[in-house]
Amino acid sequence: MALVVQKFGGTSVADIDKIKNVAAKVIREKKAGNEVVVVLSAMSGETDKLIALAQKAADSPDAREYDALISTGEQITVTLLAIILNSMGYRAKSFLGFQVKFWTDTAHKKARILAVDTEVIKKELSMGTVVVVAGFQGVDKENNITTLGRGGSDTSAVALAAVLNADQCDIYTDVDGVYTTDPNICSKARRLDKISYDEMLEMAMTGAKVLQPRSVEMAKKYNVPVYVKSTFSDEGGTLVTKEDMDMEREIVSGITYDRDQAKITVTHVPDKPGIAAMLFTPLSQHNIIVDMIIQNASLEGFTDVTFTVSKKDLKDAQKIIQETAKTIDAKNVEVDDQVSKVSIIGVGMASHAGVAAKMFSALSAEGINIMMISTSEIKISCVIQRKYTELAVMVLHDTFGLEKKSS
Amino acid sequence: MALVVQKFGGTSVADIDKIKNVAAKVIREKKAGNEVVVVLSAMSGETDKLIALAQKAADSPDAREYDALISTGEQITVTLLAIILNSMGYRAKSFLGFQVKFWTDTAHKKARILAVDTEVIKKELSMGTVVVVAGFQGVDKENNITTLGRGGSDTSAVALAAVLNADQCDIYTDVDGVYTTDPNICSKARRLDKISYDEMLEMAMTGAKVLQPRSVEMAKKYNVPVYVKSTFSDEGGTLVTKEDMDMEREIVSGITYDRDQAKITVTHVPDKPGIAAMLFTPLSQHNIIVDMIIQNASLEGFTDVTFTVSKKDLKDAQKIIQETAKTIDAKNVEVDDQVSKVSIIGVGMASHAGVAAKMFSALSAEGINIMMISTSEIKISCVIQRKYTELAVMVLHDTFGLEKKSS
Numbered sequence: 001m002a003l004v005v006q007k008f009g010g011t012s013v014a015d016i017d018k019i020k021n022v023a024a025k026v027i028r029e030k031k032a033g034n035e036v037v038v039v040l041s042a043m044s045g046e047t048d049k050l051i052a053l054a055q056k057a058a059d060s061p062d063a064r065e066y067d068a069l070i071s072t073g074e075q076i077t078v079t080l081l082a083i084i085l086n087s088m089g090y091r092a093k094s095f096l097g098f099q100v101k102f103w104t105d106t107a108h109k110k111a112r113i114l115a116v117d118t119e120v121i122k123k124e125l126s127m128g129t130v131v132v133v134a135g136f137q138g139v140d141k142e143n144n145i146t147t148l149g150r151g152g153s154d155t156s157a158v159a160l161a162a163v164l165n166a167d168q169c170d171i172y173t174d175v176d177g178v179y180t181t182d183p184n185i186c187s188k189a190r191r192l193d194k195i196s197y198d199e200m201l202e203m204a205m206t207g208a209k210v211l212q213p214r215s216v217e218m219a220k221k222y223n224v225p226v227y228v229k230s231t232f233s234d235e236g237g238t239l240v241t242k243e244d245m246d247m248e249r250e251i252v253s254g255i256t257y258d259r260d261q262a263k264i265t266v267t268h269v270p271d272k273p274g275i276a277a278m279l280f281t282p283l284s285q286h287n288i289i290v291d292m293i294i295q296n297a298s299l300e301g302f303t304d305v306t307f308t309v310s311k312k313d314l315k316d317a318q319k320i321i322q323e324t325a326k327t328i329d330a331k332n333v334e335v336d337d338q339v340s341k342v343s344i345i346g347v348g349m350a351s352h353a354g355v356a357a358k359m360f361s362a363l364s365a366e367g368i369n370i371m372m373i374s375t376s377e378i379k380i381s382c383v384i385q386r387k388y389t390e391l392a393v394m395v396l397h398d399t400f401g402l403e404k405k406s407s
Numbered sequence: 408m409a410l411v412v413q414k415f416g417g418t419s420v421a422d423i424d425k426i427k428n429v430a431a432k433v434i435r436e437k438k439a440g441n442e443v444v445v446v447l448s449a450m451s452g453e454t455d456k457l458i459a460l461a462q463k464a465a466d467s468p469d470a471r472e473y474d475a476l477i478s479t480g481e482q483i484t485v486t487l488l489a490i491i492l493n494s495m496g497y498r499a500k501s502f503l504g505f506q507v508k509f510w511t512d513t514a515h516k517k518a519r520i521l522a523v524d525t526e527v528i529k530k531e532l533s534m535g536t537v538v539v540v541a542g543f544q545g546v547d548k549e550n551n552i553t554t555l556g557r558g559g560s561d562t563s564a565v566a567l568a569a570v571l572n573a574d575q576c577d578i579y580t581d582v583d584g585v586y587t588t589d590p591n592i593c594s595k596a597r598r599l600d601k602i603s604y605d606e607m608l609e610m611a612m613t614g615a616k617v618l619q620p621r622s623v624e625m626a627k628k629y630n631v632p633v634y635v636k637s638t639f640s641d642e643g644g645t646l647v648t649k650e651d652m653d654m655e656r657e658i659v660s661g662i663t664y665d666r667d668q669a670k671i672t673v674t675h676v677p678d679k680p681g682i683a684a685m686l687f688t689p690l691s692q693h694n695i696i697v698d699m700i701i702q703n704a705s706l707e708g709f710t711d712v713t714f715t716v717s718k719k720d721l722k723d724a725q726k727i728i729q730e731t732a733k734t735i736d737a738k739n740v741e742v743d744d745q746v747s748k749v750s751i752i753g754v755g756m757a758s759h760a761g762v763a764a765k766m767f768s769a770l771s772a773e774g775i776n777i778m779m780i781s782t783s784e785i786k787i788s789c790v791i792q793r794k795y796t797e798l799a800v801m802v803l804h805d806t807f808g809l810e811k812k813s814s
Binding site for chain 2: 076
């Protein structure tokens with residue numbers, strides 16, 4: 001008897017008929033003799049509807065209340081699935097963050113998981129109950145409802161798989177696996193059978209939407225095997241697992257892009273020790289994540305600092321950085337919200353020379369200007385004008401021969 | 408400085424603009440220097456939408472899950488009001504059943520309040536916070552979400568007023584007070600300035616929808632002065648309070664009706680000790696409330712038993728009573744779902760003879776047949792064919808001269 005965690009995303013629970021389809025997948029695992037924990041997202045569109053309500057109520061909704069509001073989306077899907085399973089003769093119970101005790105910190109809208117109690121869940125599993133847990137939500141130590149940020153249900157599922165020591169964590173979604181790039185903009189994209197945690201993490205962090213980066217990080221940390229599967233088909237699937245030393249290392253495994261990028265440049269910044277901290281501490285205090293940072297060579301004691309943030313943080317970041325700029329006597333704050341980030345990812349990259357040069361040449365041959373570059377052992381990212389996103393992805397997919405499996 | 412509990416019903420929080428109107432009423436109390444606890448229902452129609460979802464998921468939705476599902480309606484309104492108040496510069500926090508600790512028993516869908524913790528609320532009030540509590544919901548001792556039954560938010564509000572020893576409990580609704588009868592079916596209905604707990608309780612129990620009976624019972628028990636007011640107008644209002652010995656006693660203060668009635672007759676029941684218990688115990692075990700009961704005079708050791716239940720319980724009640732009928736060797740179970748109950752209520756009734764006779768004559772003069780009768784010190788109820796409901800109400804309103812204030 002195995003313990004399986006199944007997570008279903010918003011499109012998989014979009015209406016009652018789809019939730020009945022989810023129930024069928026749950027029952028299949030039960031019939032196979034497994035213990036089953038199910039994690040659900042809200043119906044697709046529901047969270048956006050709730051966010052729109054909050055924003056109609058106030059320009060900057062109070063974060064505590066916002067979390068308590070949008071967490072209702074998952075409450076609806078988990079109770080509906082439990083109702084359906086019970087009506088089909090399978091004992092099932094829904095659990096919200098406060099009922100599991102899914103403990104998080106108090107950073108509303110992007111809370112981090114501190115601990116997950118397993119007592120109640122284990123007791124229910126031992127009685128044969130299908131345990132249906134609301135994804136995306138938790139509680140802080142004062143019983144305030146928190147949410148884990150967009151896509152947080154993946155993280156909920158992997159965290160549960162980790163603390164319960166599950167044999168498997170299946171992430172059901174509307175695609176049938178992880179692809180070399182987004183099939184919606186590149187028809188040559190190819191599904192991967194297997195991908196390492198590190199590559200998946202880089203792909204998720206640079207724009208692949210199939211899994212939330214934090215869920216991959218957690219899967220890696222606790223060595224949880226994650227299967228990305230389609231809710232609507234039994235074909236395909238991608239296993240995200242630890243790196244297999246026997247398998248051929250691809251130079252480049254995937255191409256990702258992220259249109260949710262904005263670029264801020266602070267000009268004529270006095271170049272002295274501590275200035276970077278002065279610029280970026282206020283942003284981190286407001287929970288704004290800065291992605292890439294470039295600092296120009298200093299000229300006569302002054303420098304320009306350019307960095308990227310998520311588009312949705314741009315307004316807040318701009319306000320904060322304008323105040324900081326005044327304080328530190330910088331000249332100007334310039335903003336560009338028409339940029340994208342395109343990345344290539346591959347574990348083989350570290351042991352192959354010339355990958356970066358090949359990427360830059362390919363982009364340049366298409367007249368695509370590279371504004372910023374950032375690299376890791378297994379990733380190279382470039383910030384480009386947003387209008388070239390699709391072109392860049394297709395060119396790089398060809399350049400690195402991702403269409404057919406390289407040897 | 409007074410402590411005021413304000414409760415707003417579904418039509419008062421039907422959309423963001425209406426919730427902003429509620430915020431204005433809250434702020435008015437704050438500006439008057441009062442401490443304010445607000446209790447909200449779900450947006451009107453929202454609970455019905457959630458119930459429809461549950462019923463689309465299963466014919467008989469699991470009660471625990473049903474409660475967790477429909478309690479989301481209040482979660483949405485309380486967080487939205489707190490968002491609006493905070494954005495207007497008033498510190499406000501929403502509290503759900505599990506956050507207050509609004510303890511109830513485990514009778515899902517019609518849970519009873521066991522205790523309400525005041526610690527968190529008092530702490531927040533002392534800091535000047537507007538405390539916004541989700542009506543209708545609680546938790547049992549195992550942290551399962553429970554709901555108090557339709558209109559339960561009134562009870563939530565009065566319970567909070569009681570435990571907090573509030574100076575006043577204002578029930579805001581879409582009508583401007585308690586009327587001699589439903590103005591929608593009788594244009595001569597007159598608003599009452601004041602009504603006693605006992606009369607209000609009888610009116611609520613016999614069909615007046617303005618307050619939930621349990622809320623009136625609780626108000627009486629803890630002597631909470633309840634004002635029924637309009638959300639949309641500052642005029643009018645009715646004070647529900649303890650009986651004032653100085654005031655003239657009306658013979659009849661109000662006429663109510665309840666179309667949500669169904670009649671069940673069990674024929675040829677062996678008339679022996681314990682038979683009533685055998686008939687009605689299984690119903691109460693399923694939380695089905697039996698209203699009126701008539702047992703015919705015994706004939707040759709057999710009798711017929713007729714009783715009424717709420718229409719929504721009819722299907723369940725019929726199933727249960729059919730099994731019981733088999734067990735006790737009764738002949739038949741007959742059902743009539745086309746009945747109504749019409750009642751006259753008045754504290755003066757006890758000291759006036761002939762009130763019942765006057766009621767029966769008035770109905771009979773219109774050709775309305777009386778199927779069942781039940782009386783209390785201050786109430787007479789008749790079960791009649793549903794099609795005569797409106798006629799009966801208008802006739803009785805005239806008969807007892809409720810249009811103008813009697814002396």
